[in-house]
Amino acid sequence: MAAIEKRTASDGSTSYRVKIRIKGHPTATETFSRLTDAKQWASKTEAAIREKRHFPERQAQRKTLAEAIAKYKAEELPKLAQPQHRERHLSWWNTRLGAYHLSDVRPELINEHMQALAKEAGPSGKPRAASTLRHYSIALTHLLNMASSKWGWIEHAQTDRVQKIAVHNDRVRFLDDDELPRLLDAVAPHEDLNLFVLLALGTGARAGELLSLTWPQVDMKSRSIRLTKTKNGDMRTLPIPAQALPLLAARVRRLDTSLVFPSRKDPRKPIVLRRAWLEALQAAGIENFKVHDLRHSAASYLVQGGASLLAVAELLGHRDLKITRRYSHLAPQHLRDVASRLDEKLGGAR
Numbered sequence: 001m002a003a004i005e006k007r008t009a010s011d012g013s014t015s016y017r018v019k020i021r022i023k024g025h026p027t028a029t030e031t032f033s034r035l036t037d038a039k040q041w042a043s044k045t046e047a048a049i050r051e052k053r054h055f056p057e058r059q060a061q062r063k064t065l066a067e068a069i070a071k072y073k074a075e076e077l078p079k080l081a082q083p084q085h086r087e088r089h090l091s092w093w094n095t096r097l098g099a100y101h102l103s104d105v106r107p108e109l110i111n112e113h114m115q116a117l118a119k120e121a122g123p124s125g126k127p128r129a130a131s132t133l134r135h136y137s138i139a140l141t142h143l144l145n146m147a148s149s150k151w152g153w154i155e156h157a158q159t160d161r162v163q164k165i166a167v168h169n170d171r172v173r174f175l176d177d178d179e180l181p182r183l184l185d186a187v188a189p190h191e192d193l194n195l196f197v198l199l200a201l202g203t204g205a206r207a208g209e210l211l212s213l214t215w216p217q218v219d220m221k222s223r224s225i226r227l228t229k230t231k232n233g234d235m236r237t238l239p240i241p242a243q244a245l246p247l248l249a250a251r252v253r254r255l256d257t258s259l260v261f262p263s264r265k266d267p268r269k270p271i272v273l274r275r276a277w278l279e280a281l282q283a284a285g286i287e288n289f290k291v292h293d294l295r296h297s298a299a300s301y302l303v304q305g306g307a308s309l310l311a312v313a314e315l316l317g318h319r320d321l322k323i324t325r326r327y328s329h330l331a332p333q334h335l336r337d338v339a340s341r342l343d344e345k346l347g348g349a350r
Contacts, residue, residue: 002042004035017075018042022050028152031071063153065105066098071151072143080229082208084269089139092117102147102154107161110140114163134165174297179286186284192261193276195247197294199225202241204298204316206230207291211270214258220249227317236317299324 005017016038020028028045032038069090077083096113097105114137122128141159148157175183187193199210209227217226223240230236240248251260257267264271273291281289295316302312313324 002046004038004042006035007031018045020046022046027150029150031074061101061103063102063147064098065100065102066094068102068143068147068151068153069094069098072146076143076146082212085135086139089136090143092136093140102144105144107158107163110137111163114165130165137162137165173289173293174300175286175289175293179284179289180297182284183280183286186280187276190276190280191247192271193273193280195244195251196261196273198241198244198247200291200294201298201301202244203238204295204302204312205238206295206317211261211273213260215253215260216258218248218260220245230317234317234319236314238315 001022002018002020005019007015007017009015013033015031015033016035017031018029018038018041020042030038030041030045032041072090073087077087080086093113097109100109114133117136118128118133120128122132141157141162144154144157144159147153148155183197187197196207196210199205200207203210203225205225205227209230212229213225213227217228218240219226220240223245225238225240226235227238228235248260254262254267259267259270261271263269277291281287299312299316302315303309309324312318316324318324
């Protein structure tokens, strides 16, 4: 059956999204600016599907990658915690392959361009890291999967044949007992950065999750934050650390945005803290430390304090406990305490 959803953009413009779900067929979707066009397309497409005249491969031969990217940006990007990164990756693909029809965007072509990307120098003048290349690949494969399973533009995405990029992300860098107070002192004069760092260290949340945070997600009564835009798509609730609570309570809420960390130039977008962050690191005399290492620090402090890996995984939003196990070496005393209980059990049995 066809369903038509009316949507209103931030600029006040209206669009109508049609979604046709028929058992045994991929979902067909399309968006129109006029309700009349939406109804006509819905009627014709539903009839074609039932009469077996609707073939996704024909859509793939008509639709270009540029059209798919435009649709993805309109419908999927707003759901992401850091849409600007995905948008940048898709823009790269749009420049290279935007004119290609979806039927021609095959795994061999994608792999060829990924190899070329790996040889290109990034903004820093150095080759892109494996983790960065992986994000470019994920951006395109997710779009193609949407075009296949959700939009019905492709019959088979074949993204399983796109070359996988191995990323060895075993880095665990955290602030030691000497660095922690130095960093906190360095960020204190900067209102936005100070609150951001306290939340990151006190919750273990990702930078993107915090920068996309909105006031409706903050519950001052229960002292909790409800994260809705997360990396793995799972919502989770985090307690607000005591040090950040008064800063949040005293923070001025702007009328032109719901963001907790809005940009001063464009309040619809999150603030960019890179310059203030680098200045704080320099003032604190801390080297080889990234924003994401605040998350590592939070996890490390929890494990060192005796928290179970399962509890840490739940707080950080890890679906796979293997990711959390990278911190297990930080809890030797905790493991010794657990092992001592076995000794007591055995001793009591004699």
